[in-house]
Amino acid sequence: MAFSSGNDSGGPMADINVTPLVDVMLVLLIIFIITAPLMSHKVQIKLPEANLNQKPDDATKRVSPINLAVKEDGTLYWNDERITKEILESRLSSAAQLTPQPPLNLRGDRTTKMRTINEVTKIAQEQGMLDIGFVATKDRGQ
Numbered sequence: 001m002a003f004s005s006g007n008d009s010g011g012p013m014a015d016i017n018v019t020p021l022v023d024v025m026l027v028l029l030i031i032f033i034i035t036a037p038l039m040s041h042k043v044q045i046k047l048p049e050a051n052l053n054q055k056p057d058d059a060t061k062r063v064s065p066i067n068l069a070v071k072e073d074g075t076l077y078w079n080d081e082r083i084t085k086e087i088l089e090s091r092l093s094s095a096a097q098l099t100p101q102p103p104l105n106l107r108g109d110r111t112t113k114m115r116t117i118n119e120v121t122k123i124a125q126e127q128g129m130l131d132i133g134f135v136a137t138k139d140r141g142q
Helices: 019-035 056-061 085-096 114-126
Strands: 066-068 076-078 079-083 104-108 132-135
Touching: 066 114, 076 085, 079 085, 085 114, 104 114, 114 132
Parallel strands: 066 104, 104 132
Antiparallel strands: 066 076, 076 079
């Protein structure tokens, strides 16, 4: 609280007390003086630069993903076409040879056993598929 000094009015002063501001500024100055040398690294390395410009031929190289659905009873559907495990193996091996390799989106029923999904995943990995994704629906807010 600031009191008047030397005025005859006896009321409080209207001037701003800058002492706390100066104290805070001095503390910040000391902190920056101490931390500035720590910001430089002793080992200098040249980091790689990312090129985020998309080339026009990149869009044509993209392939559509393979949608593989597994029902509860174990029936398989390759892009909505019913297939057997033998046909699945041959199609996956031929798809694994493509450049670029298409991603495999694996969808299973809510009641499909995890053992069946695991078998299909193993078949895909054995045939050389690298990008296997599992498709799920977003849980509606509860």
